Each structure stands twice: as structure tokens, then as C-alpha cells.
Amino acid sequence: MDFVMTIEDDNEENKKLNNEKNNEKNKRDDKNNINSENDIINPEFTFFIDGINNKPIEHPWDFNAARAGLKPKIPVKSKSIDEIIENKRLEAKKKKNHEINDKKKMNYDDDELSESEKDDDLEKKYIDRNKKKETMKHDEVSEDDRAENDEEEEDSDEDEPYTFGGGVDYVIEDEYVDTSENEDEDEDERPEEKNEQKKKKASNSEGKMYDKDSKEDEDEDEDEDEDESDEDSNEDDNEYERERKKAYFADKSEIIQNEDAESFQTMNLSRPILKGLSQLGFIQPTQIQKETIPIALMGKDICGGAITGSGKTIAFLVPIIERLFYRPRQTAEVRVLILAPTRELTIQCHSVASKLAAFTDITLCLCVGGLSLKQQETELRARPDIVIATPGRLIDHVRNSPSFLLESIEILVIDEADRMLEVGFADELNEIVKYCPKSRQTMLFSATMTDNVDELIRLSLNRPVKLMIDSIKSTNTKLIQEFIRIREYQEKNREIILLILCKKYFKHKVIIFFRTKSVAHEMKVIFGLLGLKASELHGNLSQEQRLEALEAFRDGKVDYLLATDLASRGLDIKGIETVINYDIPQSYDQYIHRVGRTARAGRNGRSVTLTGESDRKLLKLIIKHSQKEQIKKRKIDVELIKEYSKKLEDIKEKVEEVLKEEKEEKLMNQAEMELLKGQNLLKYENEIFSRPARTWFQSEKEKKLSKNLSADNIDVKKRMRDENDNEEGVNKKKIKRDKYAGMSRKKKRRMKLREDDSNPQMKIENFKAVRLAKKSRRPAKINKISENDKTKEKAKNGGEKKKKNNGIGFEMDLTDVTKKAAFAVVPKNTNKKGKGAGKGKSNDVIKKKVKSSNGIKKKSMNVKSKRRK
Ligand SMILES: Nc1ncnc2c1ncn2[C@@H]1O[C@H](COP(=O)(O)OP(=O)(O)OP(=O)(O)O)[C@@H](O)[C@H]1O
Numbered sequence: 001m002d003f004v005m006t007i008e009d010d011n012e013e014n015k016k017l018n019n020e021k022n023n024e025k026n027k028r029d030d031k032n033n034i035n036s037e038n039d040i041i042n043p044e045f046t047f048f049i050d051g052i053n054n055k056p057i058e059h060p061w062d063f064n065a066a067r068a069g070l071k072p073k074i075p076v077k078s079k080s081i082d083e084i085i086e087n088k089r090l091e092a093k094k095k096k097n098h099e100i101n102d103k104k105k106m107n108y109d110d111d112e113l114s115e116s117e118k119d120d121d122l123e124k125k126y127i128d129r130n131k132k133k134e135t136m137k138h139d140e141v142s143e144d145d146r147a148e149n150d151e152e153e154e155d156s157d158e159d160e161p162y163t164f165g166g167g168v169d170y171v172i173e174d175e176y177v178d179t180s181e182n183e184d185e186d187e188d189e190r191p192e193e194k195n196e197q198k199k200k201k202a203s204n205s206e207g208k209m210y211d212k213d214s215k216e217d218e219d220e221d222e223d224e225d226e227d228e229s230d231e232d233s234n235e236d237d238n239e240y241e242r243e244r245k246k247a248y249f250a251d252k253s254e255i256i257q258n259e260d261a262e263s264f265q266t267m268n269l270s271r272p273i274l275k276g277l278s279q280l281g282f283i284q285p286t287q288i289q290k291e292t293i294p295i296a297l298m299g300k301d302i303c304g305g306a307i308t309g310s311g312k313t314i315a316f317l318v319p320i321i322e323r324l325f326y327r328p329r330q331t332a333e334v335r336v337l338i339l340a341p342t343r344e345l346t347i348q349c350h351s352v353a354s355k356l357a358a359f360t361d362i363t364l365c366l367c368v369g370g371l372s373l374k375q376q377e378t379e380l381r382a383r384p385d386i387v388i389a390t391p392g393r394l395i396d397h398v399r400n401s402p403s404f405l406l407e408s409i410e411i412l413v414i415d416e417a418d419r420m421l422e423v424g425f426a427d428e429l430n431e432i433v434k435y436c437p438k439s440r441q442t443m444l445f446s447a448t449m450t451d452n453v454d455e456l457i458r459l460s461l462n463r464p465v466k467l468m469i470d471s472i473k474s475t476n477t478k479l480i481q482e483f484i485r486i487r488e489y490q491e492k493n494r495e496i497i498l499l500i501l502c503k504k505y506f507k508h509k510v511i512i513f514f515r516t517k518s519v520a521h522e523m524k525v526i527f528g529l530l531g532l533k534a535s536e537l538h539g540n541l542s543q544e545q546r547l548e549a550l551e552a553f554r555d556g557k558v559d560y561l562l563a564t565d566l567a568s569r570g571l572d573i574k575g576i577e578t579v580i581n582y583d584i585p586q587s588y589d590q591y592i593h594r595v596g597r598t599a600r601a602g603r604n605g606r607s608v609t610l611t612g613e614s615d616r617k618l619l620k621l622i623i624k625h626s627q628k629e630q631i632k633k634r635k636i637d638v639e640l641i642k643e644y645s646k647k648l649e650d651i652k653e654k655v656e657e658v659l660k661e662e663k664e665e666k667l668m669n670q671a672e673m674e675l676l677k678g679q680n681l682l683k684y685e686n687e688i689f690s691r692p693a694r695t696w697f698q699s700e701k702e703k704k705l706s707k708n709l710s711a712d713n714i715d716v717k718k719r720m721r722d723e724n725d726n727e728e729g730v731n732k733k734k735i736k737r738d739k740y741a742g743m744s745r746k747k748k749r750r751m752k753l754r755e756d757d758s759n760p761q762m763k764i765e766n767f768k769a770v771r772l773a774k775k776s777r778r779p780a781k782i783n784k785i786s787e788n789d790k791t792k793e794k795a796k797n798g799g800e801k802k803k804k805n806n807g808i809g810f811e812m813d814l815t816d817v818t819k820k821a822a823f824a825v826v827p828k829n830t831n832k833k834g835k836g837a838g839k840g841k842s843n844d845v846i847k848k849k850v851k852s853s854n855g856i857k858k859k860s861m862n863v864k865s866k867r868r869k
Helices: 012-035 064-068 081-114 119-140 143-155 186-204 212-218 226-236 239-248 271-280 287-297 312-325 343-356 373-381 391-400 426-435 453-459 488-505 517-529 543-554 588-595 613-625 638-683 685-690 700-725 732-736 745-758 760-777 787-797 799-806 810-815 819-834 839-852 855-868
Strands: 176-178 302-305 336-339 364-367 386-389 411-415 441-446 465-468 479-486 510-513 534-537 560-563 578-581 605-612 631-634
Touching: 064 343, 064 543, 081 517, 081 638, 239 453, 271 312, 271 343, 287 302, 287 312, 287 441, 287 465, 302 312, 312 336, 312 343, 312 411, 312 441, 336 343, 336 391, 336 426, 343 364, 343 386, 343 543, 364 373, 364 391, 373 391, 386 391, 391 426, 426 453, 441 453, 479 488, 479 613, 488 510, 488 517, 488 578, 488 605, 488 638, 517 534, 517 560, 517 638, 534 543, 543 560, 578 588, 588 605, 588 613, 605 613, 638 685
Parallel strands: 302 441, 302 465, 336 386, 336 411, 364 386, 411 441, 479 605, 479 631, 510 560, 510 578, 534 560, 578 605
Antiparallel strands: 176 631
């Protein structure tokens, strides 16, 4: 692909003189650019990045597109959880006021009685009564008000430690303890580990990737080879793995020499894109952007990894939009597909892309679950240049939306690629990749990107360039990571500790992660009853509720976002100051993503993780991958725990009541919905039943199985990976018990290699792996017909070829459009697939069956192939 030079004007005086003239002209030129390819360069253009022309927008992304795609709201009368909570709070307030009034009454009675007493006594009583009234005045202050005044209370803590109104009636005692000073037996090992880690960080600082295998060097065995071990391990260990990686990945230095672009302007990008970047407030590219953009512009496949919040989204969007800017405009085609694992992340990516492409004529379509299918179908029919989708909804469209195919995809981007390669998404991803042409450019990105050839090979990449910016699996150095130890007998105190953290220390823009939806929801009720403004984000909510929750949190209407791991990856909300892990995530990767919601784009941030006894392995791993100064320990005062325990106890009953009422409301809501559904069914019966049934590439059973597997496997696989990562460090004791126990590392490695050599199976595996990697390095044969071409060829030649290839009565099925004929084949193939045999083929067959039994779809395919001839 050719670079197109943009005109730069260094002359400041000229800039000023032409300022007004150019403002007008720029607007006109942009419009011209949109319509004409030949009029791209305007020699008089001056690009302003100083905010004169384009004032940077406040939020780099919004919910407009998602909101527009929301299904029409069905009016329901049931109360929302917030309303139920508010009602309960009001009830409690009223009750309290009653009690106070009763008390007051009692006091006045006392006054009447005191009239008959002596003067001295009267004076004494008067003083006492005034004291009492003071206390009552304080009691009248609602919990809400107290929450608001917490800051002031803390400030005045030293002066009035024992009065409630002016300060707090408890003493806060929290401590930050350097882990190196900690007395815990496990933590005794840390200083040495940390030093090793520091050394490693330094050696990795030049953009080198953190080599998992070289972690052997961190073993603290007293070995005479200690100092030379770094080189040793790199040479010895997993020779064949390194050989494979070398063969599989392209050498970056061979592709590009100078990657140090000072600003986006020196990157030879088109003016409308520079304008888009300027509008977003981006002037200097981040490291991952510096490295990715030039290579991606060359059409190379990329495997990119950089810490959370380092700007990976812009890194892949800029080259995409730049390349699309020079696309042929005669025919509209879907040329770019961007996939992300969650709806919110996809919405965010779509929004950033729309803003970046605002000054071009590039069209985008957002395809995520929870938003209107119909609207997406209409948009897809116009063949937008970029489709940004979650895998599930995309497959739904590929299978069920007339004329939407992926055969024209030129660039495929998979954001959070490591997650997408995991069980649960893997089947869907395979299905999508199968429909995309092999000749496409593929780019993969994640903060925890894998370079495992076995995993990547499934995506049929073409000699990808590995761009690992920071040592992978590391956190931002500006992130302070605090840990609160929860001993086994203190497990019941988690809620209390969380409340203390939120009531006393972290009051704004805090995201709190929970492992389960139910705990997140219960905490939302507790927070609400205690006057903490919080919204929840998890899979039990409707898409509209999810968007509302995010929006409220982003705009500061609530201070806390109570989320499950749904929000752990990719979400970029400005100003998140703190991430609290109510429970430690299931894997180290997940931890990186969760805490990566703060300390983004060079800002500071803090994470606080409640760590149980069973989480210590993961804790060690976190410590191992972090710098010493990043790790802190927080202690919560016992008195504080007692006090908040009482507070929580006081509202427990109300929490139950709220949850019960919510359940009842939900049931009523459900009944109403069913009724509405029934009415609709009666009203639009003919229309509904005339629609072709939607198909899916998996049966319901397989879908469920895959989901369950996903849940299990994330846990098992990640734990295994963490353990592997941690092999020599955390599991030291375990390893020492094996047959290599007591040997020096060098000896151990030699032994392992010798064993591998003597194992014929292992030898074959190694050989196979190296051959596979070498094969993938060969350039593709020019006359090689891709799967996609084959499908096209088949479509051209009608059913005959298919009959030959598939060995089934396709011709008969094509003409026999009765339901019987269609259903006769589908279950058979589904079964086949269930056994795991001929999976892809059977899917294709199902798809063709459905298409052939559906006049409209068959027709639209023919139209497309005719147009393409
Ligand atoms: N060149 C730039 N200059 C300034 N800010 C930037 C630049 N590029 C991106 N950003 C900002 O950095 C933040 C993080 O960007 P982005 O969401 O792309 O990070 P990421 O690497 O994808 O993170 P994650 O791994 O969590 O998905 C965003 O707020 C974005 O607006």
C-alpha cells in the first residue's frame, strides 16, 4: 500500500495569516475529499492540532449508536430496584423521626415535673437536657448526610476523637506496610524475588517481551550458576518452542527500520484522520501505536500486546481507516471486521472508530446482542465498510441475514484476542474465521496477548509480526496495588471491609469487581440502603440497564460501579481512581484486566484486593510481576470492623425485604410480558410464523455445553497457566518433591532435554511442530484456491459440484422445498457435528439447506454472485 504524503506547514506566520481563510477552506475540502478520490491534497492546507480548529471532545466514546439501536421499550409498571431501595430508606427515616419525636415528648414531660424542684436541681437538669438535645440533633442526621460529611468528619478526627457530630467516634488505623518488611513467612522470600524481578524489568525495558520460560531464572536455589543463568535458560529451555516461534513470527526489524514517529503528523496519515485524532485530543502516538501503525499500513498480520490503557484501540483503528480511505468506491463492501468479547467493549470501539472516521465517508455498523436485530440487518444490507461486532451476533447475521457474507473481508481485527481464543468463544471464532477469506490481514491485540503458536495457528495468520511492547503480564507502574488479607475466620467480614473502604476511603469513581452476579446485586442493595450511590453492571440486566449503569458511572451520577468480569476487559472510563476486587479474580490475566481499568493512559491509579487464604498463590504471582513500590498492604482497624458490622446487622432485615419485593415485582413484570407476548402472537400470528426460523451453528445442547466448558475451563486453564508461569517460584515446594529435587537448574534442564530426546513420541511432536511452523512461513501458492473461492466457484456452477463434493442429495433438496425435506437433513448433520466429525462441513450444509429452502435468501445470493462476475 502506498503512503500518501500530507502537506505540512511549519511556517508559523503563514499559519496565522491563513488561519481564517483555511478554516473555511478546510470545511469545503473535507466535503470534497469525501466525494472525490483525486482531490485529496490541498496545497494550502494547514493542519491545526492546537485546538483552534478542533476542540478535543470530553469523552472519546459515547452511547449514541447503542442507544439508537435499543429495542423499543415495553412500558411496564413494576418498580425498579432503585425505587424499592428509596422507599425502604424513606420508611426507615420516617420510623426514626417518630422515635425521635417520642423521645422529645418524654423530655418535655420531664421538664414539667422539674418545675416543682429546687433551683439548683433545675439548673442541673437544664444542662443535662441541653446535652441530650445535642445528641438527638445528631441522631436526626440521616445516613445519607453522614456519608456526605464523612470527609469533614475525618478531617476533624484528631481534634475531637470521641464526639460523633464533629468528627468520628472511632480512631482510624490503617497502615501501608512495605511487603519487604512484612513478617509473613511467605513474604520473607519477596525481597530476593523482587530484586530478580527488578533486574528482569530492566532487561525487558527495551520493548522486549517477558519470556515465560525464562522465569526459571527467578528460582532462588543457591546455585553456583546463578549469575549466568539468564543466558543459559534462554539458550537451553524449550529449544523447539523458540524455534517454532522464530519460524512462525516475522522479524520486525526486517520489515521496518524507523518506527519512532514523534507525532501522528509525521506518520504520513491522511488529513481527515489527523483531524479525527486531533478531535479526540491525540497528538503523540503511544509506543504500541508507533510500532503498529506503519506495519499495519503495509498489510502485515500483527500480534500485539501492551499494558492496559496504552492505546491499542487507536493502534489498530488508525491504519484501518487510513487504508479504507483509499478503497475503491464503485462498489460497497464490508471490508473490515472488528471483533470484541463483550457488548460494552464493542460499543466503545464502535464509538471511538466513528469519532476517528468522522471526517471521512467511511461507514460503520455496530452488531451486538441486546440491540435491535432488524436495525442491524438494515444497516448491513447497505454494506458498511467496517462492521464492529460481538461473535455471537455476527454469526447470527451471517447465518440469518439475507445477503450478508464475510467473503469481502480484507482486515480482521480481534480485540482481547487471548480471551477470544479460549473455550466458550473458540467455536464461534473458528466459525467466523472459516467464513473470512484467507487472504485477509489479521490483527490480534490484548494486554495479556499470547504468543503460543498452538493457539494462534487456528487463526491461519500469515507470518504475523509480534509487537509486544511492555513485558507482558505486567501492570502499569503508576498503579499502586493494595492487598487486604482476609483470614479464614474473617471471611464473613468481606462485606464489612468493603463498606469501610467505600464509606471512609474511596468515595468517587470506584469500580468494584465481584465474582458472581448475585453478590454484586446484593451489594447494590446494601450500598443503596446505606446511602452510597452505586450502579451495577452484569449479565442479569437488560442492555438498556447496562448502558444506563455505565453512563451514570461515567458521568459521575453514581460513585460506584458494582460489576462482574463483564466489565473487566477493555472498558475505558476516564477518571476511575480506584478498582476494588471484592474477591480476587480467577486468574492472573483477569487480575491484570480488572486493575487495568484504572491508571490508564499515563495516569495514576490504585487497586485494593481482598485476598483470602486460598488466593495466596495468585497473590505471589501478582507480587512477582510487579515492582516493589507498587505493592502495599492495608490493614483495617478491628474497632472499625465492629462498628460497621453493627451497621450492616441493622440493615440486614431491610436488605431481605428489598430483595423479596424485587422478586415479587419481577414475577409480576414477567407475567405482564407474557401477556403482551401472547397478545402480539395473536395479533401478528401470520407475520410471525411466515418468518424463516433463525438458525445457529450449534444445537442448543452444544451451546450449553460450550458455555459450561467455558466457565470450567477459564478456571482450570487459567489456573494451569498461572501455575506454569509460576512453576519455579510459587510451587517451589511442590517441585522440589519431584525427581529433579535437589539438582542444580543447569543439570535439571539437561536432564529434561535428554528425556525429551529419548522419548520417541516427544521427538515426533517436536519435529511436527517445527515442520508446521516452517510450513506456515512458506508463501501461499498463487493458484491455490481458498475455501472462499471454492464456495464462490460452487455457487457459480450450481448444485452439481456440491452434489459430488458432499455426497448428499443437494439437488433434490434444492428443488424440494417442503419442510420435511429441509428437516430431514438438518438433524443428521447436527448429530454428525455433535460427534465432532465433519463439523465445518455440516454447518455449511445446514446453512445451504436453509438458504435453499428460503426463496429470498437464495435469490439474494445469486444477485451477489452475478454482481461480482
Ligand atoms: N495517542 C494517544 N494520546 C493520548 N491518549 C491516548 C492516545 N491513544 C489512546 N489514548 C487514550 O488512552 C486510553 C486508553 O486507550 P485504549 O482503551 O485504547 O487502551 P487499551 O490499550 O486498549 O486498553 P485495554 O487493554 O484495557 O483494552 C483512552 O482513554 C484513549 O482515549
